[in-house]
Amino acid sequence: MRSDVHEGRALLYEANSTRVLPVDDKDLMGKVYRALATLNAAASLAYRGAVPLAWILDYWHHNLREVQLGYELAVQSRESWRPMPWPDLTRLITDAQSYRCPACLSLSPQSAVETERPSMPPEP
Numbered sequence: 001m002r003s004d005v006h007e008g009r010a011l012l013y014e015a016n017s018t019r020v021l022p023v024d025d026k027d028l029m030g031k032v033y034r035a036l037a038t039l040n041a042a043a044s045l046a047y048r049g050a051v052p053l054a055w056i057l058d059y060w061h062h063n064l065r066e067v068q069l070g071y072e073l074a075v076q077s078r079e080s081w082r083p084m085p086w087p088d089l090t091r092l093i094t095d096a097q098s099y100r101c102p103a104c105l106s107l108s109p110q111s112a113v114e115t116e117r118p119s120m121p122p123e124p
């Protein structure tokens with residue numbers, strides 16, 4: 001994974017604790033947008049059948065849940081954007097929120113129910 005995409009994703013995870021993105025820093029926001037565009041590309045492939053959606057959700061459901069707030073902040077950060085700049089990613093995040101992971105359920109049934117609460121971000 002390219003390091004700017006990796007850094008952008010780290011900024012998205014950070015937004016869970018800071019509740020903000022570095023919107024005044026063009027460079028950093030460029031990394032955030034590239035990270036979201038990469039995730040959207042993966043989502044596009046999944047919804048067009050090029051890669052199995054179940055595979056994406058199984059591996060990435062935690063990451064996708066944790067980027068939701070950052071994603072929403074990124075969408076709000078540019079007035080010139082259409083309301084939904086990454087439509088497939090929007091759908092994938094929604095699917096990740098309701099995804100019932102067999103491993104999560106067996107490890108901790110309680111935490112699997114509390115999907116709204118972001119946990120510590122794992123390294124992708």
Ligand SMILES: [Zn+2]
Pocket residue numbers: 061062101102103104105
């Ligand atoms: Zn899980």
